Amino acid sequence: EKWHMPTPYGDGNLQTQIAYTFAKEVQDNSDLEITVHSGGSLVKHPEIPRAVKTGQVQMGEMFLGILGNENPIYKHDNIPFLATSFEDAKKLWEAAKPSIAKELDKDGMMLLYTVAWPAQSLYSKDAVNTLSDLKGQKMRAYSPTQSRLADLMNTTPMTIQTPDIPQAFSTGIIQAMITSPSTGVDSQAWDYVNHYTDVKAWIPKNIVVVNKRSFRRLDKATQQIVLDAAKHAEAAGWTQIAARAAKDKATLVENGMMVSDPSSQLVEELKAIGKTMTEEWKAEAPKEIGEILTRYQN
């Protein structure tokens, strides 16, 4: 049997490397051959959920947040300052997993594993000690959540596509953005921005899903091999991402960026924003999100 697995990000990303390892483990133990097509080379990112859902490909990887408009529970890992450490992110994922799995199942998909990104932190032209340092500046926002966050931080949200970021900083279209240290390293952020404040706003994840019908067509033994490989991939993801985050932060320092921890005042201010945004998120689907929050907070 031959399967195709499109993934959205390039080969340098931890997520893609884990996908290769996963595919290899399955192939070494069964007759199932999974070809990983990285970097959107087979199916572009926005089309991956649909391609898996309708069985055009048997499985695929996607950024969980892009499903946020389908159902607000998919946004649980994009809510600022709700889960800011890997332990909390893991706990939040355990809390959200049953609801997510149920929702994916409705669309004919089955959850295999997830790999988190490093925590999203603040890149800025100038040093940020309190929110007032950012007041009136222009900050990149690419989703409604981010835009609302920019509002609450007293900045002006700007929509900039990822490839345009370096030019947008250099030419002054934006002065700040929130993204992971990995993205900063990939795009060599030191070429266009000076300060990195490690606010750890949220920890987003990629998920890997399989088309239910394709999975059922496998024999029982192979199904188990796939599930085992997925379990190993998820475990590897959580351990390796922490190491990757530390390494990427070190790379930022090496290249001369000012990397600092947020001041206690900034932390307080951001936490208050986080509380507001969690409430607003809950209001989108009080029952389902309430359940997730209850499981998470207990």
Added chain:
Amino acid sequence: MDMMWISILLAFAMLALLSLGVWVSFTLIAIGGLGLILSENYQVDLLFATSSWGASTAWSLTALPLFIWMGEVLFRTRLSEDLFKGLSPWLGGVPGKLLHVNILSCGIFAAVSGSSAATAATIGRMTLPELRKQGYSDRMAIGTLAGSGTLGLLIPPSIILIVYGVAAEVSIARLFIAGALPGLLLVSLFMGFTMIWGHLHKDELPKTTGHETSWSARIKGLRKLLPVMGLIGFVLGSIYGGITTPTEAAALGVAGALVLAALTGSLSRHSFMDSLLGAVKSSCMIGFILIGAHFLTLAMGFLGIPKALALWISGMSLSPMELILYLTVLFVILGCFLDGISVVVLTVAVILPMVQAANIDLLWFGIFIVLVVEMSQITPPVGFNLFVIQALTGKNILYVAKAALPFFLLIGVAILLISIFPEIVTYLPTTMSQN
């Protein structure tokens, strides 16, 4: 079926359909479908719909119809005529004369547009009719345009450099800067060739010696250039002044062209409609071919042909120079049948590791890839600059390809030069680190 036989069958079927006069876009879709069926993938309908929707809504392509429209608007003003009148006192004494207008305008416009098709379409719309009117050799007018249109990819901004930068995780800002010197190198190679050609083929240039080359005529000529230069300066300034992103700049270009047309009295309801329908014709043609190319790329991804070829090369343990030579040949062959961006997307995952293993600088390699992709824009049967120019002139793709052949070879010379002197690529980026 064996992958080699599938590849041969697909290439043969494509050539057969094309030579029977089946439209290029339809051919690409049909071959894509055939490829999917041969890879035992029978969901051709779903895959076509998904891939077309993805390809036709791509943000990076939104600028294309706008630039084409801008060209249509400018073509209907006096500006294209003024461009020639303004430049002829400057170029009249140079061997090759006004053929250099093609090269220079493409080089300058490339700094505004990120794609090669948009550059060729916009500039060609303005220059080709005028060059023909003045009696320049058709073949050379078409060749210079086909060749220098590809500068759109190398001189920043550039869609393909963005695609490569994202895939290879190389700073896009650095890639853009790295493209500047090789871009100038290509411009000088093209101009040098045109001068030599002009020297040898005086009979294929207009006989009239009507080009006044005195300094007073030159100064007067500059005044005629003001509106066009003003428009390009305005768009460039808006990008580097932090007002727009390169994609949005296309909209400013259209607005500026419309304002200029209104100021010079050539904007009417009729000419507005005409220009818009002209833009529809070109951009629908290119858009549907891109959709076909994307679908064919998808089939190639499922079949794994480009990947297999790249793996075959990586298995040969070559020296860096041999590797570059083999990759050039591989890209040129793939570039005959797929569009440039598809070639990069399909092979980059296999090729980058071997490039890194050979200690080749990824920044340098990005510029190398762009140069090879530029070559693929002017090779038949699938070459976007050929399509654009066929639409502009009615000349057959093979005629255009023959006219562009010297420029294809000149890009090869540029590849050789940057391989011998990699500093041409790497010098500028090393000067840019802030810290």
Added chain:
Amino acid sequence: MSQLKEKLYLCSGLLSGLCIVIITSLLLAQIVGRLFGFIVPSAEDFAGYALAASTFLGLAYTFREGGHIRVTLLIQRFSPVPRKIQEGAILILSLALLSYLSYACCYMVYESYIYEEVSYGYIPVPLWIPQLPVAIGVIALNLAILDALISVLGGKQPTYSEQEDALSLEEI
């Protein structure tokens, strides 16, 4: 009847042109918004939808005007009878292909509708709405091919090749 047909072809071109105007306006609005500090929500998404609509809605107009390019090097050397057979054959082939693509695109719209798919950007847009022009455009192209096939079967020269011949005459 033929006048109505002309109008429909022109309509295809004008709708496509309108979409290009919409893209321009959206991007201009975004630039102005940046200067004055407001956001045009999902401008990139809408520009992308307009781009798809522009490409597909204009297909029929472009086809009739001979805008879709092809290689005529070989077929121009055919004598009249084989040439007629060749045109008829490729039109039948194209009709079959486009009928299949029409079905594929309609099915995509239907599927987006029943799955209630929404865009992932700033404003959640039900995807079947911007996908509808794609299906309509392909069907229109399909009809344009049928129209050309009917005229070839009736012994007439299809309009697209009139345009092609006009262009090649000009160059001689």
